[in-house]
Amino acid sequence: MFRFIFIRFLQTIPVLFIIAVLTFAMSRAAPGGPFSQERRVSPVIIERMNEYYGLADPLPVQFGNYIKNLLRGDLGPSYRHEGRTVNEIVGGSFPVSLELGMWSLLIALGLGIPVGLLAAVYRNTLLDYVPMSGAMMGICLPTFVMGPLLALVFGLWIGWFNVSGWHTPADRVLPSLTLGLYFGAYVARLTRGGMLEVLSQDYIRTARAKGVPEFMIVYKHALKGGLLPVVAFLGPALAALISGSFVVETIFQIPGLGRHFVNAAFNRDYTMVMGTVLFYATLLIVMNMIVDILQVLLNPRLKYES
Amino acid sequence: MSLAFVGELGLIRGMAEAKSSRDRRFRSAVFGFLLGVLAWFASGCGPGDRPVDAGVRDQVLLLANGAEPRGLDPHIVTGVTENRVISAIIEGLINYHPTDDRLPEPGVAEHWESQDNHRVWLFELREDARWTNGDPVTAHDFVYSWKRMLTPELGAEYAEMLYILEKAQAFHQGEITDFSQVGVKALDDHTLEVTLVGPTPYFLQMLKHYSWYPVHPPTIERFGGIAARGAEWTRPENYVGNGPFRLEAWEINRVIRVVKSDVYWDADTVRLREIRFYPIDNAATEESSFLNGQIHATSGLSSDKVPHYRRNRPDILYSEPYLGTYYYRLNVTRPVLDDVRVRRALALSIDRELIVERVTQGGQQPAWGYTPVMFGDYDPPQTLSHDPEAARRLLAEAGYPGGEGFPRLEILFNTLEDHRKIAEAIQEMWRGALGIRVSLRNQEWKVYLETQARLDYDISRAGWIADYVDPITMLDLWTSTSGNNQTGWASDEFDELIQRARRSATQKEHYGLLRQAEKILLDELPVIPIYWYTQLYLIDPRVRGWHPKLLNNRPYKYLWLEQEGA
Numbered sequence: 001m002f003r004f005i006f007i008r009f010l011q012t013i014p015v016l017f018i019i020a021v022l023t024f025a026m027s028r029a030a031p032g033g034p035f036s037q038e039r040r041v042s043p044v045i046i047e048r049m050n051e052y053y054g055l056a057d058p059l060p061v062q063f064g065n066y067i068k069n070l071l072r073g074d075l076g077p078s079y080r081h082e083g084r085t086v087n088e089i090v091g092g093s094f095p096v097s098l099e100l101g102m103w104s105l106l107i108a109l110g111l112g113i114p115v116g117l118l119a120a121v122y123r124n125t126l127l128d129y130v131p132m133s134g135a136m137m138g139i140c141l142p143t144f145v146m147g148p149l150l151a152l153v154f155g156l157w158i159g160w161f162n163v164s165g166w167h168t169p170a171d172r173v174l175p176s177l178t179l180g181l182y183f184g185a186y187v188a189r190l191t192r193g194g195m196l197e198v199l200s201q202d203y204i205r206t207a208r209a210k211g212v213p214e215f216m217i218v219y220k221h222a223l224k225g226g227l228l229p230v231v232a233f234l235g236p237a238l239a240a241l242i243s244g245s246f247v248v249e250t251i252f253q254i255p256g257l258g259r260h261f262v263n264a265a266f267n268r269d270y271t272m273v274m275g276t277v278l279f280y281a282t283l284l285i286v287m288n289m290i291v292d293i294l295q296v297l298l299n300p301r302l303k304y305e306s
Numbered sequence: 307m308s309l310a311f312v313g314e315l316g317l318i319r320g321m322a323e324a325k326s327s328r329d330r331r332f333r334s335a336v337f338g339f340l341l342g343v344l345a346w347f348a349s350g351c352g353p354g355d356r357p358v359d360a361g362v363r364d365q366v367l368l369l370a371n372g373a374e375p376r377g378l379d380p381h382i383v384t385g386v387t388e389n390r391v392i393s394a395i396i397e398g399l400i401n402y403h404p405t406d407d408r409l410p411e412p413g414v415a416e417h418w419e420s421q422d423n424h425r426v427w428l429f430e431l432r433e434d435a436r437w438t439n440g441d442p443v444t445a446h447d448f449v450y451s452w453k454r455m456l457t458p459e460l461g462a463e464y465a466e467m468l469y470i471l472e473k474a475q476a477f478h479q480g481e482i483t484d485f486s487q488v489g490v491k492a493l494d495d496h497t498l499e500v501t502l503v504g505p506t507p508y509f510l511q512m513l514k515h516y517s518w519y520p521v522h523p524p525t526i527e528r529f530g531g532i533a534a535r536g537a538e539w540t541r542p543e544n545y546v547g548n549g550p551f552r553l554e555a556w557e558i559n560r561v562i563r564v565v566k567s568d569v570y571w572d573a574d575t576v577r578l579r580e581i582r583f584y585p586i587d588n589a590a591t592e593e594s595s596f597l598n599g600q601i602h603a604t605s606g607l608s609s610d611k612v613p614h615y616r617r618n619r620p621d622i623l624y625s626e627p628y629l630g631t632y633y634y635r636l637n638v639t640r641p642v643l644d645d646v647r648v649r650r651a652l653a654l655s656i657d658r659e660l661i662v663e664r665v666t667q668g669g670q671q672p673a674w675g676y677t678p679v680m681f682g683d684y685d686p687p688q689t690l691s692h693d694p695e696a697a698r699r700l701l702a703e704a705g706y707p708g709g710e711g712f713p714r715l716e717i718l719f720n721t722l723e724d725h726r727k728i729a730e731a732i733q734e735m736w737r738g739a740l741g742i743r744v745s746l747r748n749q750e751w752k753v754y755l756e757t758q759a760r761l762d763y764d765i766s767r768a769g770w771i772a773d774y775v776d777p778i779t780m781l782d783l784w785t786s787t788s789g790n791n792q793t794g795w796a797s798d799e800f801d802e803l804i805q806r807a808r809r810s811a812t813q814k815e816h817y818g819l820l821r822q823a824e825k826i827l828l829d830e831l832p833v834i835p836i837y838w839y840t841q842l843y844l845i846d847p848r849v850r851g852w853h854p855k856l857l858n859n860r861p862y863k864y865l866w867l868e869q870e871g872a
Contacts, residue, residue, distance in 0.1 A: 030753070032752025032753060032755060037755070038755060038768075039790065040788075040789030042466060045463055048458060048460075052459075080376060082376050083377055148590065152594070156598055162600055163598045164586060164595045164600065165584070251590075252591070253559075253584070253587075253588065259559060266751065266752070
């Protein structure tokens with residue numbers, strides 16, 4: 001297992017490097033720069049600013065400098081947020097996205113798994129159709145519809161929650177629900193699918209023939225295998241959840257990483273683009289690795305292979 | 307992450323193996339907990355006690371601020387968002403007047419006088435002006451601050467604003483290195499002498515702009531010195547300002563809080579205890595935050611919402627003129643558009659009334675001239691009209707009767723629904739009146755800026771907001787040397803008039819020259835003015851002391867909150 005982790009770790013290095021090269025090249029290829037704005041600034045001043053931020057050097061030199069700083073853990077200064085470093089901004093906004101992601105995950109799993117289980121066990125009954133139609137709707141209803149809808153009902157009409165901000169504990173509820181319901185819908189469908197497959201296996205029939213009570217069959221024998229698709233889904237989903245959703249963070253004005261991720265591109269905030277992309281890539285790789293490990297733990301048919 | 311997942315599995319297994327009585331107890335506990343949470347929400351933030359209500363009680367003004375400011379260093383930033391915060395925590399020589407933007411209001415300067423036809427100015431600084439750390443605000447601080455603006459290594463984007471000081475341009479461009487030659491001197495701690503390159507009757511208006519604001523020299527020196535950009539001095543724990551409020555907290559994408567400064571010289575006038583700026587960058591969220599009682603005023607309102615509020619909630623809809631013009635640039639280096647008759651035909655066939663009434667709907671004024679009619683005594687020429695008949699004649703004279711043989715032009719705009727609607731209306735007007743076809747092209751903001759600067763367009767949407775209340779800030783961008791011209795148009799006569807207007811000794815002469823220059827602009831039409839801006843937003847009627855302002859600036863020290871009927 002440690003060999004497996006070690007080899008996977010080595011594989012990440014070239015992957016991250018390629019991502020860094022591509023991101024760097026693409027962000028520089030976009031027209032405009034961090035300091036271009038409607039009111040033209042005299043070329044002399046632009047030149048000064050480029051010198052100040054090291055943007056006057058040839059691109060390969062800039063990239064080399066960036067990588068050098070990166071290896072020391074320095075993601076550079078943000079061009080959009082004057083006087084802040086990318087490390088500081090990511091460090092300040094990631095915990096927010098992480099928290100939102102955790103709450104959403106809790107909702108997604110807490111709702112999705114039981115619903116999926118019920119639907120699988122009571123297949124082709126009302127207990128299957130109704131929640132599954134709901135889940136289908138949840139998948140189809142994008143967060144930019146669900147978010148404002150929840151804000152309208154629970155914020156403006158009933159008046160329980162603020163419709164924006166991240167100041168009080170209550171401010172966590174609506175965004176977490178928006179994201180959680182969306183992912184919960186996927187989880188429910190995946191759980192149902194996985195469970196149905198497992199429940200049709202021979203060993204389940206054997207257990208039934210032996211007279212094992214139904215809930216024991218479900219919880220003890222089927223669940224572990226039935227959740228495999230959910231676990232596979234969770235890797236990338238988790239990375240997406242905790243690195244912040246641009247849409248949900250914008251709708252509810254949450255100071256998370258997702259907004260920086262997207263706005264950095266609009267602002268041509270080169271260092272910020274690089275920083276957020278590399279951070280997300282690392283997160284995604286780590287999450288996928290954890291999922292791979294978990295899958296082997298849950299599924300005896302798999303072995304660690306490099 | 308993985309822990310929560312494993313925990314979840316454990317919980318399910320645990321539940322399954324639990325005895326049924328324990329199960330029931332668990333369930334009722336969960337149910338009770340949920341009920342409690344609900345009750346807490348219901349009691350804590352019911353409709354009766356919203357943040358705005360608490361704000362009115364405690365004199366805490368809650369404002370939406372459009373976006374996260376780039377920074378809070380007055381010499382580095384360039385935007386309205388930044389200005390809204392900075393003008394609360396730093397005070398210049400001259401302040402915003404509480405009601406009339408055309409008048410100067412004493413700030414750090416108590417008295418002033420000008421000599422030599424408004425070329426030399428003497429400012430007497432009040433002795434009780436204080437930095438938030440208790441230091442007195444002196445004339446030397448202003449000299450240092452203006453030196454900082456003009457220090458080439460700092461790369462201040464508004465440095466050119468200070469070129470009006472004698473020798474400032476030479477210093478900024480490195481021709482001289484001795485700042486004492488530049489036209490600003492501290493005669494003593496409280497007297498500042500300013501020498502300009504020429505007579506400038508509107509100098510006091512310029513001084514309201516934040517590029518002239520002072521910074522606290524010891525603080526700047528402590529954090530990297532006069533040429534350091536992005537220094538940590540703007541953090542709340544380091545910030546030293548001299549305004550009616552001081553910076554208390556600054557959390558990115560969350561909130562900026564400023565609280566009343568006790569050492570401010572006019573603290574008795576300041577009634578607000580605190581202002582919170584929320585950087586809400588989504589118009590729909592901003593609106594619902596307002597309706598939900600979280601903010602006292604929005605920073606804007608999308609035009610399609612205006613009719614609804616005008617009909618149903620006129621008490622919270624606020625509309626004020628905004629000193630700027632929305633126009634179309636014409637690339638006069640392109641064939642067809644290099645013919646002034648074609649440009650005039652295009653300008654005359656636009657029905658501006660229809661656009662402001664049906665498309666923008668926000669109370670904008672149709673622009674029959676270029677400079678908005680808001681600059682007090684300045685009477686701008688308004689030579690445009692809606693005259694499709696004349697437009698057709700002009701186009702025929704240019705060789706395109708009925709639009710025949712006219713090439714297909716393109717309107718460029720940055721991606722925004724409001725711009726598209728206007729472009730579509732104009733597209734249709736030109737088709738109807740002139741029989742010509744144009745296509746539309748939208749680009750992402752920075753791509754659009756680049757395309758426009760490269761003159762890689764036919765017709766391009768743009769707008770300009772005045773920096774200060776004098777028409778020269780609207781007109782000098784069309785000089786041939788201005789980087790903001792971007793039309794390829796140049797006129798020696800126009801340049802000459804602007805140059806003379808910059809040096810005129812009296813306001814009358816100044817306005818007269820600008821009027822002549824503007825006439826040339828409207829004869830030549832490298833730009834087609836469309837409308838004059840309005841600011842529209844929602845505001846809580848309990849905010850008092852709020853007056854229509856031309857440049858969206860707020861004299862916060864004169865604002866307060868009051869219960870209705872009180």
